[in-house]
Amino acid sequence: MNTRGLKITVTLLVLGLICGNCWAADANTTRTQKREVKIQEKENIIKDRQQLRLDEMTKNLNLTPAQVSQIKGFFANEDNQINAVLQNTALNKQQRETQIKEIRESTNMQIEGVLTPQQKEKQKQLAQERKLERKEHHNGQNTHDSNSVKQ
Numbered sequence: 001m002n003t004r005g006l007k008i009t010v011t012l013l014v015l016g017l018i019c020g021n022c023w024a025a026d027a028n029t030t031r032t033q034k035r036e037v038k039i040q041e042k043e044n045i046i047k048d049r050q051q052l053r054l055d056e057m058t059k060n061l062n063l064t065p066a067q068v069s070q071i072k073g074f075f076a077n078e079d080n081q082i083n084a085v086l087q088n089t090a091l092n093k094q095q096r097e098t099q100i101k102e103i104r105e106s107t108n109m110q111i112e113g114v115l116t117p118q119q120k121e122k123q124k125q126l127a128q129e130r131k132l133e134r135k136e137h138h139n140g141q142n143t144h145d146s147n148s149v150k151q
Contacts, residue, residue, distance in 0.1 A: 039086045047079065054068065054075065061123060074107050078104065078107040
């Protein structure tokens with residue numbers, strides 16, 4: 001191979017490497033963007049769930065404005081902690097799920113700490129009802145139909 005042919009070959013190889021690196025960088029950027037979108041979607045779901053939960057608690061437990069304010073603060077803290085877990089790429093899925101569960105349990109304990117004894121009792125009752133509904137739903141039963149048949 002002559003010098004000119006060698007130069008052309010080297011130039012083509014260099015261009016190929018550059019293009020390959022650009023493609024790899026684009027693929028990494030796309031993966032990063034997809035991950036960021038997925039994290040944002042999860043964050044939005046969490047916020048929606050928290051607002052729904054706060055609305056239900058306010059209605060069912062007759063929360064005072066002070067309690068609502070405190071619980072919003074607990075949820076804001078929970079948000080920050082969960083977002084940090086979701087952003088942590090060193091954790092695998094199971095580790096993330098475990099940490100998020102622990103964060104939620106901690107938030108629940110904080111919420112319980114601001115409730116009156118009557119509110120705690122009502123919350124416990126509502127939780128048992130939800131648990132029973134989930135169990136019956138899981139078993140394919142409908143509580144409303146079975147109750148109406150009995151009456």
